[in-house]
């Protein structure tokens with residue numbers, strides 16, 4: 782889980798770095814939006830599983846993370862649309 786988060790963070794930072802450098806960044810932005818959203822889904826799901834029943838109770842942060850991550854695959858460009866954008870950039 783930590784490795785997935787680190788990879789997602791690095792992809793996001795690369796897209797930000799490209800923008801800061803004034804270079805084209807649309808493909809990397811779409812890739813990082815897609816990947817970070819998917820990793821948030823996987824990791825928060827696993828975190829709930831690790832917590833067992835407590836993972837579904839509001840006493841623990843993972844319950845909130847699990848609910849909130851669902852928006853990430855929909856808001857600001859759904860995962861399907863990010864895939865369409867990426868496919869155009871790689872010549873599909």
Ligand SMILES: Cc1cc2nc3c(=O)[nH]c(=O)nc-3n(C[C@H](O)[C@H](O)[C@H](O)COP(=O)(O)OP(=O)(O)OC[C@H]3O[C@@H](n4cnc5c(N)ncnc54)[C@H](O)[C@@H]3O)c2cc1C
Nearest residue numbers: 849851852853854855856857858859860861862863864865
């Ligand atoms: C909690 C929340 C907060 C939001 N806040 C804001 C906000 O502050 N500002 C704002 O502007 N919007 C906001 N939105 C709206 C959000 O950006 C849209 O929900 C999002 O863009 C998806 O659009 P839609 O809901 O119309 O889904 P649709 O476009 O109807 O898509 C439905 C499904 O079909 C898929 N789909 C659509 N077209 C294709 C295609 N060509 N190929 C493959 N799959 C496709 C989508 O990926 C999705 O899974 C918010 C949404 C939520 C849930």
